[in-house]
Amino acid sequence: MKIVYKQDGYHNYCYNDKKDKKDLGITKPKAPYIEEVFWAEKSMETNNNDDDKEYEDKLYIEYKITYIDIDFYLLRKGVIFLWEDLTTQAANKIIQKIMLLEITPKKNKPEKISLFINCSKGSSLGAKSLYYFMKSIEIKIETIGVKQVSGAGIFALLGGKSRLALPNSRFRLYPQFSVKFKCKYPNPEFLNELQAEHLRWEELKNIFTLETGNSIEDLNIISYMSTTEAQKYGIIDGILTEIKIDKTEAEKASEEKFSEQESYKESDQELVDGWEKESDQESDEEWDEESDQEWDEESDQESDEEWDEEREYKTHF
Numbered sequence: 001m002k003i004v005y006k007q008d009g010y011h012n013y014c015y016n017d018k019k020d021k022k023d024l025g026i027t028k029p030k031a032p033y034i035e036e037v038f039w040a041e042k043s044m045e046t047n048n049n050d051d052d053k054e055y056e057d058k059l060y061i062e063y064k065i066t067y068i069d070i071d072f073y074l075l076r077k078g079v080i081f082l083w084e085d086l087t088t089q090a091a092n093k094i095i096q097k098i099m100l101l102e103i104t105p106k107k108n109k110p111e112k113i114s115l116f117i118n119c120s121k122g123s124s125l126g127a128k129s130l131y132y133f134m135k136s137i138e139i140k141i142e143t144i145g146v147k148q149v150s151g152a153g154i155f156a157l158l159g160g161k162s163r164l165a166l167p168n169s170r171f172r173l174y175p176q177f178s179v180k181f182k183c184k185y186p187n188p189e190f191l192n193e194l195q196a197e198h199l200r201w202e203e204l205k206n207i208f209t210l211e212t213g214n215s216i217e218d219l220n221i222i223s224y225m226s227t228t229e230a231q232k233y234g235i236i237d238g239i240l241t242e243i244k245i246d247k248t249e250a251e252k253a254s255e256e257k258f259s260e261q262e263s264y265k266e267s268d269q270e271l272v273d274g275w276e277k278e279s280d281q282e283s284d285e286e287w288d289e290e291s292d293q294e295w296d297e298e299s300d301q302e303s304d305e306e307w308d309e310e311r312e313y314k315t316h317f
Contacts, residue, residue: 030067075101077245078110086122086152091130102139111246112140115160120172122152124200131207134159144240145169145227154235155204158211164240171225171235173218 074080080097084090094115101113115134134141143160145153150172157163165171205216212234227239 030069030073076108076110077247078113079245080113080115082115082117082119082153082156084119086119086126086130086156088123088126088129090122091126094130095133098133098137098139098141102137109139112142114245115141115143115156116146117143117149117153117157118146119153119156120148120150124152124197124204127152127155128200128204131155131159131204144243145171145230145236148172150174155207157235158207162238163236164238165227165230165236166240167227169227169230171227171230172223173225174222175220 075097078101080094082090082094098113101109134143140162141160142162142164143157145157145163145165146169147166148170149157149165151174154171154173157165205219208214208219209216214234225233225235227236230236231239
């Protein structure tokens with residue numbers, strides 16, 4: 001068995017070459033991101049007597065491309081996915097991500113948060129907590145239905161300030177809470193929990209009526225809707241045909257600074273190449289002059305020696 005490991009700028013993955021390609025253990029890809037790097041002058045020595053202003057003057061910023069985890073990259077862009085059942089754990093993860101973006105500094109904060117939803121069921125507690133949290137947050141949150149949205153996913157979709165869906169999305173309404181049982185001596189704790197669950201779903205039904213303007217009785221009937229039908233019904237505000245992710249102020253500034261930095265590097269490289277070319281040309285000219293001078297001296301010396309030999313020969317005879 002041979003384990004092959006490959007790495008490039010975007011992917012890290014390893015696999016067993018004797019297994020089928022379906023068994024590839026592929027890790028999450030990485031995305032390019034421009035970040036600021038602070039550098040200090042090489043000649044600078046940190047002294048206790050230096051002021052903070054003098055220390056800052058000796059620092060300079062360089063912009064470079066790094067590769068970060070794609071989930072973290074999308075989170076910086078304000079993109080969050082609900083691609084599972086809306087349990088309390090899933091709702092807690094989404095709330096933490098939204099709160100992280102809310103407390104982010106303004107220059108790094110996205111203009112809006114896009115929550116992509118592909119959820120068909122979940123718990124009443126998770127749906128209720130996520131809905132009220134999204135309604136109470138200051139940052140704009142748009143919810144986008146993708147593929148299948150039903151059950152608790154409907155209430156996550158209703159929590160957005162703007163509700164959209166892709167053309168291929170489908171919506172399903174069905175009774176959220178119905179229990180029939182016969183027990184002579186029921187457990188009181190079970191009855192209390194059952195009553196609490198019933199009250200939570202009744203509150204969610206009122207939320208559904210408030211957001212869509214339709215009757216609660218519609219939730220007691222199983223019904224399927226396309227995106228156009230859901231828009232007419234009031235579940236979504238519009239159909240999304242093109243997805244656009246806006247850049248933050250810091251990303252725009254970093255890209256501009258990075259392009260300026262690269263242009264400066266190119267111009268500096270052109271100057272260096274020009275200087276090297278001029279220096280090579282000057283050295284060639286100096287070499288040619290020196291070689292010509294040496295050649296003239298050698299030829300003069302040889303001609304003098306030949307002339308002396310010829311004169312001695314004539315005087316001898």
